[in-house]
Amino acid sequence: MESREAHFSFGGTQQVWRHRSASLGVDADFAIYLPPQAQDKKVPVLYWLSGLTCTEQNFITKAGAQRVAAELGIAIVAPDTSPRGADVADRDTYDLGQGAGFYVNATQEPWAAHYRMYDYIVTELPALIEAHFPVTQVRGISGHSMGGFGAIMIALRNAGRYRSVSAFSPIVAPTQVPWGEKAFSAYLGPDRSAWAAYDPIALIRTVKERLPILIDQGLADSFLTEQLRPELLQAAAQEAAHELILNLRPGYDHSYYFIASFIEDHLRHFARFC
Secondary structure, three states: OEEEEEEEEOOEEEEEEEEEOOOOOOEEEEEEEEOHHHHOOOEEEEEEEOOOOOOHHHHHHHOOOHHHHHHHOOEEEEEOOOOOOOOOOOOOOOOOEOOEOOOOEOOOOOOOOOOEHHHHHHHHHHHHHHHHOOEEEEEEEEEEOHHHHHHHHHHHHOOOOOOEEEEEOOOOOHHHOHHHHHHHHHHHOOOHHHHHHHOHHHHOOOOOOOOOEEEEEEOOOOOHHHHHOHHHHHHHHHHHOOOEEEEEEOOOOOOHHHHHHHHHHHHHHHHOOO
16 A cells, blocks of 8 residues: 555544555545544544545545544544546546446446446455554444445445444435436446345335434535435335434535534444444
8 A cells, every 4th residue: 555645633643545456446545534542452433435526535624523533533434436547437527437436336338347336345445444554343334425325325235334324415315316317327227126236215125234324414405306305215214114313404505514514423423333
């Protein structure tokens, strides 16, 4: 691995690393915040998945999570949102291609060669983190927008792997909204039956593990009614008797100003299960 950045922050260190990813077939960057407690012992780790157009930088520079992570003794890992590079397929649009991996394993060309973000997030990255940094196998997962979708979907698909799951402004019904339909058509193909494996609405009806899902959603979010539609997951969770905490926040939009306002709640949510 190659160290790209290291900054002292609230007694811990905010780092960025680059490594060669076997899953993605390219070099990949990830950020990790190690709290001061990690100098003496292994600590729990929260994986944060960012949204469309983001890199590992957005969360670490805008969310303001380091102070509370240092208090609670939690490491935070923030990967990039897609494979990147000159040889990686892309489109001239913000919601498909580089910066828009959607945390799935693509099966369609030209995406299948590199767009295997599901394998990267679930298997490769945690193995790397646990081998090279002072963290335990006590994991949580959280994210925003596309990353909020990824966090919920991954937690639902992987019983026993995470202690907590939470999201800001998640795309909860990707098979029913334009962002998800566009991405799934490209990455997974036209057969909508293949999409169900990544659809939180379908997954929540069949899972056996009942991790409580914490969601914060701003009511001034311009994407709320067309792309996010939290009421669909709320209804599916009620039908499945799956605990869902949906906080609707008047006045808040889709930005990191919203995330910074409530990130402490999500870190403390994870800490309760550590």
